Amino acid sequence: MKKAILFDLDGTLLNTLTDLTNAINYMLSHFNFGTMTEEGVRRLLGNGARQLVELAIGEEVSKADFETYYNFYDAYYQAHSEEATAPYEGIPEVLEAFKKRGYRLAVISNKQDAAVKQLIKRQFPGLFEFALGVTEDGIKKPDPRMVEKVLKAMDLKPNEVYLVGDSEADIETGKSAKLEVVACLWGFRDMKDLAPLKPEFIVGKPYDLLKVI
Known part of the structure; x- marks a missing residue:
């Protein structure tokens, strides 16, 4: 019997794309790299901030320079992380419904831990x-x-948990940890990206989560 649901954060619960894009472009502009569109940034998300910065720079740089670029990005993002960020439509109501059904809810994200807890x-x-x-x-x-x-902290077993996420990393995580995975299509990836990975469920809108869980 399932007792808990682990949610990814960016692209699953919160639409963080505009704030992430603004932070990346602030860094890229400051260091004279070319800036990116939101769609371009969207394709790079899912594997954490350091990889996002690496991919956005798009060229080989020294370790020292990378740390400078990353720290510049991170400081800006931490200060501006909620200017445009908000839950996807329907997410707060869906979470409330799951709570009423008795599910324990947790977040597992590749964003920096301090930012996750703050958001x-x-x-x-x-x-x-x-x-x-x-x-x-x-x-x-x-x-x-x-x-x-997460399971250790919450005293849960893999067969008691769903994982809900929007990226390849989420599906791969669920499979490697032996969780049932629900992939969502309102975030940073499309059906063509997620369907080949064969999650247990794929849903198109937040309210669809209530139908499969």
């Missing part, structure tokens, strides 16, 4: 029991150890 506290007060982002050990999805951290 969850402000955007979804009282809805989530646990939230985890990337910490100093660098473990991130699709590494199943990230799920193991």
Whole structure:
């Protein structure tokens, strides 16, 4: 019997694309790289902030320069992470419905841990029991150890949990951790990206989650 649902954050619960794009372009412009469209940034998301910066730069740079670029991006994003960010339409109501059904809710994200906890506290007060982002050990999805951290903290077994996410990393994480996966199409990937990975369910709108879970 399922007891809990682990949600990805960016592209699943929150539409963070505009704020992420603005932060990336602020960094790229400052260091005289070419800027990107939102669609271009969308295709790079899902594997954490450091990879996002690396892919956005798009060329080989020294480790020292990369750290400069990344820290510049990160500082800007932390200060501007909620200017345009908001839950996708229907998400708050869906979460409330799951809570009423007795599900325990958690967030597992490749965003920095501090940012995850800040966004969850402000955007979804009282809805989530646990939230985890990337910490100093660098473990991130699709590494199943990230799920193991959450399950241990919540005293759950894999067969008691769904994972809901919008990216290849989410599906791969769920499969490697032996969770049932629900892939969603309102985020940063399309059907052609997710269907070949064969998640247990694919849903098109937030309210569809209530039909499959």
